[in-house]
Amino acid sequence: MYCNDCGKAIAENGRFCSHCGNVVGIPPTPKKLMRSRADRKIGGVCAGLAQYLDLDISLVRILWFFVTFVSGVFPGLVAYVLAWIIIPEEPELKPVVASQQPVTS
Numbered sequence: 724m725y726c727n728d729c730g731k732a733i734a735e736n737g738r739f740c741s742h743c744g745n746v747v748g749i750p751p752t753p754k755k756l757m758r759s760r761a762d763r764k765i766g767g768v769c770a771g772l773a774q775y776l777d778l779d780i781s782l783v784r785i786l787w788f789f790v791t792f793v794s795g796v797f798p799g800l801v802a803y804v805l806a807w808i809i810i811p812e813e814p815e816l817k818p819v820v821a822s823q824q825p826v827t828s
Contacts, residue, residue, distance in 0.1 A: 757813040766807040 726740040759770035773783040791799025
């Protein structure tokens with residue numbers, strides 16, 4: 724594989740050119756914090772945080788529960804409700820439906 728900018732040969736699985744430092748191929752997309760639709764128990768806040776931080780969902784839920792009761796129930800509940808309001812929900816994935824055409828024989 725060759726660099727698009729300087730034309731030097733680079734490794735096949737390389738992400739950056741070792742000669743000019745430019746990104747090769749498609750640049751990685753930035754992470755977005757979104758509430759989960761699939762793994763939610765209440766509002767999807769913990770599942771969204773777990774996905775964003777690359778952590779286990781159960782770990783995030785246990786930590787949120789622990790921090791809520793250590794700090795007093797009210798601040799943890801207020802933080803959860805605010806996160807539920809502020810963090811956008813991930814877009815709904817609608818299945819593609821083939822057009823219904825009558826069968827003629």
